[in-house]
Amino acid sequence: MxxxxxxxxxxxxxxxxxxxxxxxxxxxxxxxxxxxxxxxxxxxxxxxxxxxxxxxxxxxxxxxxxxxxxxxxxxxxxxxxxxxxxxxxxxxxxxxxxxxxxxxxxxxxxxxxxxxxxxxHPRPRALLDAMDLVASALGQHRIEIMVEDPQAEDSRYCLEEYYAELGRRFDTGFDVNLSRDPDADSMRAPIGSFFVARSDGLPVGCVGLKGGQAFGEVKRLWVAPAARGLRLATRLMDALEAYARLLNMTVLRLDTNSALPEAVAMYRNAGWAEIDRFNDDPYPDHFFEKVL
Missing domain, CATH: 1.10.10.10 (Winged helix-like DNA-binding domain superfamily/Winged helix DNA-binding domain)
Structure with missing residues (x-):
């Protein structure tokens, strides 16, 4: 054995x-x-x-x-x-x-x-998934996080993967056009930002900082399945918070759904405080705030 x-x-x-x-x-x-x-x-x-x-x-x-x-x-x-x-x-x-x-x-x-x-190979998709998992694990200390345009190719790849996962996990499915700012226009400088994480050139995560309102808003945090468990979500959030401070933002807010229990747990463990609903987005049922 x-x-x-x-x-x-x-x-x-x-x-x-x-x-x-x-x-x-x-x-x-x-x-x-x-x-x-x-x-x-x-x-x-x-x-x-x-x-x-x-x-x-x-x-x-x-x-x-x-x-x-x-x-x-x-x-x-x-x-x-x-x-x-x-x-x-x-x-x-x-x-x-x-x-x-x-x-x-x-x-x-x-x-x-x-x-x-x-x-x-009889199961090429399973083989690729296994390769992604190994490559992400071996290269975890070389993962780079960069500011990108949310409409750039790698950004769009991350967002489409994120939308697809929400569609699978939400009972009602997911349509980004029912959410605020579907084109992520408010996640660009000078009022916001969008971050993409890459492992040896492959996009494996993203998060957006939405500006143009009384508070900064965290949007569309996603990590590829192969890169989960490597604290990449924490690194993305740290990069976002640092950038928010550069923009003189003093309060951040975010929303999420109970169908994503790992996200809810991460925000609670990271010191985010649960608050009342602050938007009319049809999908979230948990709302959080953090004072910088």
């Missing part, structure tokens, strides 16, 4: 083999995975290139190893490394024309391998 530790080690071996981490020629392109990952990190930044320190932080590499990998890619004619145009103390790495061709080849091979894995 496999112990928990043995199961984790089995998983690690499977991932190492599948990703080609020990191959001298990752995806048959003539260089190991480390060099390919650095090339990918630069290529993902586009024509502008990527600051060397940013590559180091993104990949979690020490300076010595990164320098060796960069020199190797330079020697192949795939990248150019030079002074940052805005800060001479920093260095910027860009793909050459040959590097762009190599980057595109890696992208196609990686996409084809991923598509093949899904095509040959």
């Amino acid at each position: 496999l112990t928990d530790i043995a199961r984790i080690r089995r998983f690690n071996r499977a991932v190492t083999t599948e990703t080609g981490a020990l191959d001298d020629s990752f995806l048959g392109r003539g260089r190991p995975l480390g060099a390919a990952r650095v090339l990918n990190a630069i290529g993902q930044a586009g024509e502008a290139g990527r600051e060397v320190g940013g590559i180091r932080d993104f990949l979690g590499l020490d300076s010595g190893l990164l320098s060796r990998l960069l020199r190797g890619l330079e020697g192949e004619g795939l990248i150019e490394v030079g002074p940052h145009p805005d800060d001479g103390r920093k260095r910027l790495a860009r793909l050459t024309a040959q590097g762009q061709t190599e980057f595109a080849a890696y992208e196609q091979l990686s996409d084809d391998r991923a598509a093949g894995l899904l095509a040959h």
